[in-house]
Amino acid sequence: MTTLQDPVIAPDPTIQPATRRFGAGTGSRAVIGFGLAAVALFGLAPVVLGDFRLGLLAKYLCLAIVAVGIGLAWGRGGMLTLGQGVFFGLGGYAMAMHLKLTDAGPGQLPDFMQLYGQLDTLPWWWKPFASPAFALAATVLLPMLVALLLGLLIFRRRVRGAYFAILSQALCAALAIFLIGQQGTTGGTNGLTDIQGFFGYDLNDPLNRRTVYFVVAAALLAVLGIAWQLMRSRYGELLVAVRDGEERVRFLGYDPANVKLVAYVVAAGMAGLAGALFVPAVGIISPAMIGVVPSIEFVIGVAVGGRAGLVGPALGAIAVAWARTALSERLPSAWTYFEGLLFILPVVFLPGGLASLAVLLRRRTAKKEVAA
């Protein structure tokens, strides 16, 4: 709390108005930013990177889409979503179920069901996923619906802080365990693997894999656009207010549960979309990709990049995923330690993440100018 001695009355040049501070700035800056990102993703990366590296980048961009949602829910809304694997998984499995059914052909059972045996007909809950429209809508709407129901229970009961984080984590552990237990209908530990086609396009064809990359890149830009609008809107300001003073907001006539619910549901939709795109980009979805550990890894990327910003979470997710690949190629055993360090360092020394480095530097130069 500031005391009476605090002499700040004139506008302080070192303090940015909140909208700029958080990196969701004015229209022209944003247009330039989106333009640069589009050039990098659509112009630069496909030229510079070979097919293999471009495929890896597509995977990283999927993680970045999850990160954008976490940035919204955690960075702006204060909800430490340690269980985004649930929504990532729902989206991923919805997509993979459709692709497995298409791979198998009309009237046929997916390969793993034939392998494990006991089933003669498709389980009833698989059937709607034969429709591409249903499956596509389900990848985003199913996670959002689940988040809505969960959120209503959680936020109305004022579960928050560590309890919310633990609850989210328990949910993704539960989903992973459930999937493993249903080997005959979900593929169990193996997951849904060996996906060959993507809406009629052969995923073994490098050209089609490049197309998948472009779809993922476009989705990332769209998701960033949604987050940008939400963050600069009045809702975005209200969300920050709820994060910093939930009780106070109540006394202003708002129900904070509803405010949080919107961000939570949007973040779940983004995670679902990411899971759905992850399937054609990587060719597999399995419980190991949606459980506790990957859910924590989603959050590490966001913490490293800076949770409260717009691009910080996405860049952090890409950087951490890239570092993971680079390090585990050279020193396979060292990655786990490095990853732990990556989470601890920003939390302890740089709570704003890498994005806040720029702000710190800008403030330092501004202070020097004032002093001079």
Next chain:
Amino acid sequence: MTGLTVRDLKVVFDGFVAVGGVDLDVPAGDVRFIIGPNGAGKTTLVDAITGLARATGTVTFDGQELLGRKVHRIARLGVGRTFQNSTVFEELTVLQNLDIAAGWHRGPLTLLRRRTSIPPRVQAALETIRLTAVRDQLAGTLPHGQKQWLEIGMLLVQDAKLFLLDEPVAGMSHEERDATGELLGELSRDHTVVVIEHDMDFLRRFARTVTVMHAGRILSEGTVAEVQADPRVQEVYLGHSVEA
């Protein structure tokens, strides 16, 4: 406007009677100060009126029963409050704080768009609380006195008709106290103001009526002079150092 009516209000925490049967009438347009020793139940009374503490009895404001409603529903009926420790949103600017306070009735479409201009009500409040010059500054960087004014401004734009202020001048300088007192006078033209306060000097200068609480009950009520002359009040304050 009929003001605030409290009848037989009781608040009990785990067997401890914090407020034990309070009757209180604050007519519209009054500036009522509630004083009393620490633990007299002043803040708990405000907590009960605003839905934060569970209570029995009845509390009506402008004919509407408040007890049993949720905190945000009570706020929507025009009951606004501040806290002893200022609770502005420190990471947001003064303008953003006020704009949020003015907005509970906004629909989804307005919420999802950006604020393009300053709402007239917010502009007026900025001038009333004398913070126009610092409107783009983060609220967390304001000195304590200005934070308290921002709280009052948030009640103004929230369209509160009843202001419940918990120690608004604690920690303020003399000049800030005077300015706050004048502000309360301006507010009372079309609001009902209830102030919890320890500062007797401030009370003598700006209170219109005073209620004295002691041990969860109303001890005395009347004008400043009447209350000061009441022997029961003198007795309660004997041994308590009265800040002046």
